[in-house]
Amino acid sequence: MSADSQLPIKRASHSIYLSASLSDPEQQEINHLLDLLPVENGGPDVGTETKIDEEQPLLNIKRFVDGRGLACPMPLLKTKVALRDVAAGESLYVVATDPNSQADITAFCRQSxxxxxxxxxxxxxxxxxxxxxNSTSLQRFATIYHFIITKTDSN
Known part of the structure; x- marks a missing residue:
């Protein structure tokens, strides 16, 4: 765990750390959005301290792109710009509501x-x-596409 990370959040079979470089509102929004993702095997919830499985991938989210409400190609363009500030070993969390963003971002990562x-x-x-x-939900968008992109050194 790096010095600027917080307690792990277990989601989608990963332990996720939020960088201290993210603003408090960004961290709160990310926590809210990560709560929408499935918890694997009844794992711990946000803020619960547990021993991290050595086999479980660790993700350090350094940047956040909120592409909700943006039409294609804006979520992809914002993703490309945000990746400039992400170093090898760090991750970018992207959310979008445009269904085309799933194909665009997947193809972009595959192309890299x-x-x-x-x-x-x-x-x-x-x-x-x-x-x-969810009839009780007051969510602005019914469908949200979540992406966590990790930059690694290809060498």
């Missing part, structure tokens, strides 16, 4: 693996949460 650039983008989490059946 095929080019000879110094950075490799691993699409670690690619989840869809559908809140349309």
């Amino acid at each position: 693996q095929q080019t000879q650039t110094s950075d490799y983008l691993g699409l670690i989490v690619n989840e869809v949460t559908d809140l349309s059946g």
